[in-house]
Amino acid sequence: MIVGMFRCKLQQTILMFREKVNFRKGVKRLAEWKYFIDPDVEHVLVFQSGTKFFEYEIYLNRHILLMDKASCLPCLALSPSPGSIVLDACAAPGNKTICLANYLKNQGTLYAIEKNRRRFKELNTNLRTAGVKCAQTFNDDFLTVSLPFDDIDYILLDPSCSGSGIRNRTDDPEVIDEERLERLAALQIRMITYALTNFPKIKRLTYSTCSIHRQENEDVVETILDQFSDQFQLVDFLPNWPSRGQTERTHACLRASPDETLTNGFFVCCFERIIKLDA
Numbered sequence: 001m002i003v004g005m006f007r008c009k010l011q012q013t014i015l016m017f018r019e020k021v022n023f024r025k026g027v028k029r030l031a032e033w034k035y036f037i038d039p040d041v042e043h044v045l046v047f048q049s050g051t052k053f054f055e056y057e058i059y060l061n062r063h064i065l066l067m068d069k070a071s072c073l074p075c076l077a078l079s080p081s082p083g084s085i086v087l088d089a090c091a092a093p094g095n096k097t098i099c100l101a102n103y104l105k106n107q108g109t110l111y112a113i114e115k116n117r118r119r120f121k122e123l124n125t126n127l128r129t130a131g132v133k134c135a136q137t138f139n140d141d142f143l144t145v146s147l148p149f150d151d152i153d154y155i156l157l158d159p160s161c162s163g164s165g166i167r168n169r170t171d172d173p174e175v176i177d178e179e180r181l182e183r184l185a186a187l188q189i190r191m192i193t194y195a196l197t198n199f200p201k202i203k204r205l206t207y208s209t210c211s212i213h214r215q216e217n218e219d220v221v222e223t224i225l226d227q228f229s230d231q232f233q234l235v236d237f238l239p240n241w242p243s244r245g246q247t248e249r250t251h252a253c254l255r256a257s258p259d260e261t262l263t264n265g266f267f268v269c270c271f272e273r274i275i276k277l278d279a
């Protein structure tokens with residue numbers, strides 16, 4: 001299944017699935033070039049996988065952004081309203097940055113940071129061609145960049161991960177490298193810790209990976225909860241989503257997979273600041 005996010009109107013039949021129970025059947029039955037409005041994620045249209053957008057103007061002019069539905073979930077969890085100040089900490093190639101700009105209706109401030117120079121160029125090209133006007137991009141390291149970030153409302157953190165969720169069924173079986181997973185998890189924990197500690201006004205932070213491994217997902221979230229549960233709690237932002245975090249404390253996290261949600265393998269959670277009422 002692929003999803004498109006539109007900046008213009010399509011002259012085509014829209015099939016709306018009001019009953020979520022029909023979703024899987026609906027996706028499987030979709031005829032070529034028919035689409036429906038996704039029942040979970042705003043702004044998203046669902047097309048049959050394999051729809052060949054690549055030769056069409058609508059894609060070439062970037063009136064549509066092609067994304068896996070699961071990748072839209074972090075932006076949905078934040079849903080920043082126009083005028084908000086948002087930070088995309090690991091931004092390239094920029095799909096989620098574009099998605100955030102769409103929520104902001106191009107109004108507000110969207111800081112997009114990318115450490116890798118080549119991917120930073122790609123990020124800028126993609127934002128420009130998608131018509132994003134509210135972003136300020138930085139070729140820098142999220143963990144050391146020094147900018148006036150005190151007013152940031154929302155952070156989207158989608159750091160480097162093993163990528164185990166985007167393997168094809170035809171690929172050789174993954175050889176699991178425990179040491180690499182440990183290194184990745186340590187960096188992921190460091191980045192979330194940094195974000196929750198250094199941005200005094202953030203209301204929400206999403207953490208996401210395209211990994212299926214517990215070490216980069218539930219284990220990371222549990223470590224953060226051990227440290228921050230007096231200040232931040234997990235938000236259950238799509239309570240009817242079928243695939244959940246695999247431990248009791250991470251039930252509010254969402255998992256996604258080709259079999260259960262017709263998407264890539266993905267993991268996302270949303271931390272929200274606990275508002276303490278003064279005694």
Ligand SMILES: C[S@@+](CC[C@H](N)C(=O)[O-])C[C@H]1O[C@@H](n2cnc3c(N)ncnc32)[C@H](O)[C@@H]1O
Binds near residue numbers: 096113119160
């Ligand atoms: C999973 S990709 C992000 C995908 C992106 N969010 C999207 O949806 O298009 C992770 C990105 O984070 C960048 N990155 C890794 N560590 C970083 C850091 N410390 N600061 C900024 N960017 C970083 C990587 O170079 C890579 O481009």
